[in-house]
Amino acid sequence: MSKQAGLPVLGQDDDAVCCAPMVREPLGEEAAAELSRMFKALSDPVRLRLLSLIASHEGGEACVCDLTGPFDVSQPTISHHLKVLRDAGLVDSERRGTWVYYWVLPEALAKLSALLQIPAGPAKALT
Amino acid sequence: MSKQAGLPVLGQDDDAVCCAPMVREPLGEEAAAELSRMFKALSDPVRLRLLSLIASHEGGEACVCDLTGPFDVSQPTISHHLKVLRDAGLVDSERRGTWVYYWVLPEALAKLSALLQIPAGPAKALT
Numbered sequence: 001m002s003k004q005a006g007l008p009v010l011g012q013d014d015d016a017v018c019c020a021p022m023v024r025e026p027l028g029e030e031a032a033a034e035l036s037r038m039f040k041a042l043s044d045p046v047r048l049r050l051l052s053l054i055a056s057h058e059g060g061e062a063c064v065c066d067l068t069g070p071f072d073v074s075q076p077t078i079s080h081h082l083k084v085l086r087d088a089g090l091v092d093s094e095r096r097g098t099w100v101y102y103w104v105l106p107e108a109l110a111k112l113s114a115l116l117q118i119p120a121g122p123a124k125a126l127t
Numbered sequence: 128m129s130k131q132a133g134l135p136v137l138g139q140d141d142d143a144v145c146c147a148p149m150v151r152e153p154l155g156e157e158a159a160a161e162l163s164r165m166f167k168a169l170s171d172p173v174r175l176r177l178l179s180l181i182a183s184h185e186g187g188e189a190c191v192c193d194l195t196g197p198f199d200v201s202q203p204t205i206s207h208h209l210k211v212l213r214d215a216g217l218v219d220s221e222r223r224g225t226w227v228y229y230w231v232l233p234e235a236l237a238k239l240s241a242l243l244q245i246p247a248g249p250a251k252a253l254t
Binding site for chain 2: 022023024025026027029032033035036037039040042043044045046047048049051052053055056060104106109110112113114115116117118
């Protein structure tokens with residue numbers, strides 16, 4: 001039904017970049033360009049809270065009507081932030097009747113999470 | 128010797144924020160403000176590559192002399208990007224003789240990684 005159907009096998013069908021942990025290998029230019037766009041979408045506190053509200057919402061998706069209450073910003077501002085998250089490939093959305101519903105794209109979050117993952121020990125040997 | 132000594136027990140002595148996965152609970156305002164500053168530091172492709180070069184460098188630390196070669200930008204620009212990473216709490220540095228050495232702060236990367244972590248199943252029940 002949505003683009004998400006059939007997806008959640010993480011790391012497969014990934015025709016773009018990454019994601020070995022960056023402690024294991026340095027990023028190439030292309031991967032860094034793509035990933036930095038995703039991080040840019042997370043670089044605003046309202047967008048970060050919006051994403052977390054969507055991600056943690058019951059059923060894994062949130063109506064835009066659930067997303068305006070917690071913020072001291074206007075509806076158009078919320079809509080703009082949601083568009084930025086969507087353009088960055090972090091969420092997807094679908095209109096159903098009156099409302100637009102949003103859900104996170106788990107493979108995108110997992111990609112960033114894997115990139116930043118730290119193995120158990122310290123990254124730097126203590127001296 | 129460095130601030131990192133004794134640190135790598137992740138999640139302890141964390142007097143600031145987080146990090147439950149955002150799919151589990153929404154972020155508060157304060158946490159979102161702090162985390163968005165860290166993501167902002169990752170929102171530039173050169174900074175992201177610099178961080179990955181430091182993180183993956185042999186021994187877990189890199190001399191600033193190792194970090195200029197791979198980039199088509201000036202030394203002052205590299206220095207500026209390193210300062211942004213440092214101010215965001217993602218790396219620390221120390222001068223030794225002629226050169227400054229950088230290493231990642233693993234608890235910072237682990238915090239962001241944990242935040243974005245996705246449990247095994249799909250975030251959204253497929254409909």
